[in-house]
Amino acid sequence: MLQPLDSNLLDPKHLEESLGSFHNATGLHIEAINNEGETFSVPGNFERSEFCRYIRCQAEGERRCQDSYKRASFEAAKWEEPYFFRCHAGLVIWAVPIMIRGVSLGSIICGQVLMWEPDHFFFQELKKLNAGIESFERLKSMACKLEVVSPSRSQAAADMLFVVVNHLVKRNINSLEEIDATRLQQQQIRHEIEERKRKNLPDLSDYDDYLKKERKFLRYIRLGDRTRADQTLQSLLTDLYTKTVGDLETVKVRILELATLTSRAAVEGGANAERIMRLLKEFNKEIEGIERVEKFFYKIQRIVETFLEGIFTLADKKHIAIVKNARDFIMENYALPLTVTDVAQHLFISSSHLSRLFREELDCTINDYLTRVRVEQAVEIMKKPEFSVAQVSNAVGFKNQSYFSKVFRKYIGVTPLTYKNSLY
Missing domain, CATH: 3.30.450 (Beta-Lactamase)
Structure with missing residues (x-):
């Protein structure tokens, strides 16, 4: 037998x-x-x-x-x-x-x-x-x-x-690795649900909070912030799981939508557009026959990791720590009048060496990255009606409101005032 x-x-x-x-x-x-x-x-x-x-x-x-x-x-x-x-x-x-x-x-x-x-x-x-x-x-x-x-x-x-x-x-x-990762993901979702219950946090009643969190997630993608992107994605998936009650078709629609938005954010963050679109096409094919919610969640996490890798491809591993520390320093101090020299001195290396690393490893200048961080932070602050455009400009490190408006329009497509008015 x-x-x-x-x-x-x-x-x-x-x-x-x-x-x-x-x-x-x-x-x-x-x-x-x-x-x-x-x-x-x-x-x-x-x-x-x-x-x-x-x-x-x-x-x-x-x-x-x-x-x-x-x-x-x-x-x-x-x-x-x-x-x-x-x-x-x-x-x-x-x-x-x-x-x-x-x-x-x-x-x-x-x-x-x-x-x-x-x-x-x-x-x-x-x-x-x-x-x-x-x-x-x-x-x-x-x-x-x-x-x-x-x-x-x-x-x-x-x-x-x-x-x-x-x-x-x-x-x-x-x-087997996929099975292990899926099981870990299930444990993380259960743990987060239990934490929310323990803290008496309200259940997700509509998609407004979900979409707000989604926008935050996309901002982290554009900035190449892997840690915050991973954390926010996990929270998003928990929201999706509880909101849809495991409905496969609804989950599939949301996951496809999230993958598309993430791909665009990755391109905006500096990833190669042709490669990202090819990966997205392959992803859409992969999930066609999926019949389990957990498998959808696993696949979206994997593609997000791949997109993030494409934003900042660090060719020389010995420079990873330097570049990462520089990015972290900028994220923590973007509101200050930072210069390339300030960042370099914090890392105890020369300004020219740091600038070269950013160009070679991240395909952007330090000022480009600093500006990107400031604009992304400005978008978040503008969601609070009590802040004026001038206050937002000052809060994210722009001392000149006119220059802030010019930079904001370059990145977002509209002026800060137009964008703020569209929110309310």
Whole structure:
């Protein structure tokens, strides 16, 4: 009886397709076994050889075959490479280990062949190995029908199968990482919901708060602020989860919308437009067949990470800390009359060196980044009706209101006053 394998560890459909293709290409019998030697997959239900079927129908035949497979699987796992052996009945078989994260799940068994044409000595050995067989002459006749596979062809088949199995394993490790990430995400959502209940925070009754948070998230994307973007995204997903009550279609619409908005924010933040649009297209295809809310959330988190990486591509890792610290310093002190010299002195490096790093690593000047931060902060402050345009200008570090209006219009497309009036 076939024993099932946890589909979280190995995709049965993909396993069967891959092993079936190997069988069709080589003509060799193949089956997957667990660590106890029990078969859990025979692709396409291809039958074992007549010889093997006859051996297995004998008294203790199944048990002895299983014991042979179990020992072979153990040896293959121990050496982490194809292991050739002769089964208890005398056939040549090889086992290729299935190893995921250093743990053996079993092996792929291949062969049930001979390596040389059967002769007098082979039949003598065959009779000795199968002393309790019902009819040796019948077994002998069946042995003559077995395929003879040369040692070189057997080794080549084992090597090819090893590559196939490694491909399956690599693919599955990615799946396991996705499962782990999805579980962690579920825990984070549950934790945030519990925290909101503990603090007696009101439930999300409409989308106004959600959209406000979404705008804040997009602002962090444009600034390349990974930490705040990740935190806000997690809060957004919790809002979406509670608001939609897990309705798949609504979640899908919102996720597609969020991905599109994020892609545009990433381009505005400095990412390559062609690359971002290509990634967005691939993302839209990926989520077509998704049937779980958690998978949608996982996918949006991954694409956001990719977009953020595209905003500021740091080519030389030794400069990451310097550039990051410079950005953090600007974020904390944008309201002050900052200069390139101020930032450089804070980092104890020369102004010219810091300016070169920004141009090479971030593809923008320090003043460009400072201006971007100030405008983004101004947009947030303008949502508070008690602040005038002049006060907003001063609060974000512009001492000249006329210059502030000019810069704001360049980035946002309208003057500060027009933008402020549109909010109320």
